[in-house]
Amino acid sequence: MNVKTQARLWVAQRASAALLGLCVLVHLATMIYAVRGGLSAAEILERTRGSLAWLAFYGAFVLAIAVHVPIGLRAVLGEWLGWRGPSRDWTLLLVAGALGWLGYAGARVFS
Numbered sequence: 001m002n003v004k005t006q007a008r009l010w011v012a013q014r015a016s017a018a019l020l021g022l023c024v025l026v027h028l029a030t031m032i033y034a035v036r037g038g039l040s041a042a043e044i045l046e047r048t049r050g051s052l053a054w055l056a057f058y059g060a061f062v063l064a065i066a067v068h069v070p071i072g073l074r075a076v077l078g079e080w081l082g083w084r085g086p087s088r089d090w091t092l093l094l095v096a097g098a099l100g101w102l103g104y105a106g107a108r109v110f111s
Helices: 003-036 041-048 052-080 087-111
Strands: none
Touching: 003 041, 003 052, 052 087
8 A cells, every 4th residue: 555545544544533532522421411411312312303413413423433443443454463455445445334324324313
């Protein structure tokens, strides 16, 4: 893999980490606030259903996960298992797609 591609993966990994950090903080703060307010999971979903803002927020969360996880796994698989080459990258592309699809399926509760 060339240096330019390595640099792009590095930037994508760091940018997605920054977005994940923000999303995790917002998600946890919202859940703590809601639960301390006495809301159940069903009540939280009832309040967020149909909200484009929450759909956009969790959509960005899912996208960050789908970018961040496969890049991190790529490094782990290369260093720990010695798995390199196109088969690893194609497999991780499928992992990214699966994460995105599963996240989208979960985010449908907002529609």
